[in-house]
Amino acid sequence: MKTYDVIIVGGGAAGFFAAINCAEQNPSLSIAIIERGKEGLQKVRISGGGRCNVTHAEFIPSELVLNYPRGEKELLGPFHQFMTGDTITWFEQRGVELKIEEDGRMFPVSNSSQTIIDCFLGEAEKYKIDILYNYSLKSIVHKEQEWILETSQGVLETQKVMLATGSNPKIWKLLEHLGHTITKPVPSLFTFDIKDERIKDIPGVVALDTSIKVVDSDLYSEGPLLITHVGMSAPAILKLSAFGAVELAERHYNFQIEVNFVKTTLVNCIEVLKLLKQGLAKKTVFKSAQFDMPKRLWQKLVLASHLNKDTRWADLKKAQLEDLAAQLTQAVFQVTGKSTFKDEFTTAGGINLKEVNFKTFESKLYENLYFAGEILNIDAVTGGFNFQNAWSGAYIASCAIAASGE
Structure with missing residues (x-):
């Protein structure tokens, strides 16, 4: 049985963002990302027609939340903690410069999503984060102070787990078994x-x-x-x-x-x-x-x-x-x-927002269970807003995880 301090389920934007921030804030933590596919970051790859629409040039939290049909009220506080400007700074500090287009969408200057992918993979390697591909989560059990994750490649154990699997019905079903309420997903965008x-x-x-x-x-x-x-x-x-x-x-x-x-x-x-x-x-x-x-x-x-x-x-x-x-x-x-809409598939639905503490993105039902991204019943209009939700949630959750692991 492999053991880690932190396991992040989902090798997408929110998963990598959380893992990197976690490792940066608390280098002593052993961290793994488990991804069901043979490679991760696929939504990043296709976003914005392959250019990756990283965020949107809206810098006022009360205005930004208006782009979220579900999550408007809940995201106001988080956006005061980690906002569009923080996203821009985060990527610039890692050598990725962003540009603003006429409609407010923001892309890497390279006009290639590969720039974002390379950034994430490089940072993950820098902080020695284990990326475990072809690890499909079959069950998740809370036992005393530990989380036991049964995967297609064996059993993993961790103190803290974060789910950033997007709109994944199988993961939602596992969460229902844990007692979480799932709002039925329907297509959006x-x-x-x-x-x-x-x-x-x-x-x-x-x-x-x-x-x-x-x-x-x-x-x-x-x-x-x-x-x-x-x-x-x-x-x-x-x-x-x-x-x-x-x-x-x-x-x-x-x-x-x-x-x-x-x-x-x-x-x-x-x-x-x-x-x-x-x-x-x-x-x-x-x-x-x-x-x-x-x-x-x-x-x-x-x-x-x-x-x-x-x-x-x-x-x-x-x-x-x-x-x-x-x-x-x-x-x-x-x-x-x-x-x-193009190759981008977004759903409305997911974990009931009343069951999440938006100061930490931690479950209100279990300690050391965190969420970020579209696994929650949060979605946005097109234009980089869904990614901003992912960055903000992943960052705040990673801060809570890193602090509690010290």
Whole structure:
């Protein structure tokens, strides 16, 4: 039986981050990371299209927490302890410089997730942390002052254990046996499947400033909207999918959305169109895209308003003008399903947050059992926020583990 002072289950971002900080703060600890796969850090590798979206350039805790549909209240305290600026400093101290893009996402200057992976592996080697691959956790038992972990490669024993396994149903099942409550997981961060003539054959078109709401719901979001081969995506849609993860699952991903492509009211839009009718009288509506709308999308909405390609602005009837305004500000689309956003799969669900002490990320049910990352019922919108949750939780838990091991 192998024995360690600390065992971290999960060779992902949170696991490595916690192990490295633990070793740095208390070098006397023997630490092991156990990973069920043949290699770790796979979510780091694919994040941000292979560039690794490390965090987001939001430096005010009360603003940062607004990006977490689940965990907003619980993360406020932790973000005052370890925040975006701390993440930037942590990586810079280890030779990894980060950059901020226009939308606030932060990536390594190298534009490669391998930079982050190499950093973690190098630090783990520096602190002599054992990384045990192909170690799948089968059971976890608390016996007196020790934790006994049965794995596919044998039994391990430790005083302190941290679980950073992400959205892993098998691990959640083990925790249920220990008495923890698991909130049923449902998908988050997904795109909408929509079949509609108004968006057919125009994939890649982006409406930069939209507002979207789910019909018969309080769910609402704003931002860019991307038309895809199968429906709609981009931040406005992904935000809706994250904040509406539970409700949309209950609807079996069959619901309607109302899209305002021009971010103004129906009444205001009608008034603007009336002015355009006078100012562009001899021009055709079809070829005169307005409101900074992409030309191909404008033309689709014009045709959906019962106009033909030759209709001039001067010939617009009142009903046609009102119909066009409705298409621009109140276009209803039927969603018939969901698709995974790129290769990144995020779930809402996990350990009930009431059972965790967020000053240490320790279980309230057991001493020396810690958690970090998406194993908890915490998730965020896209843009580096899920990683920031992982860094903050892993750092705070590692501080508690290292201090109690002295």
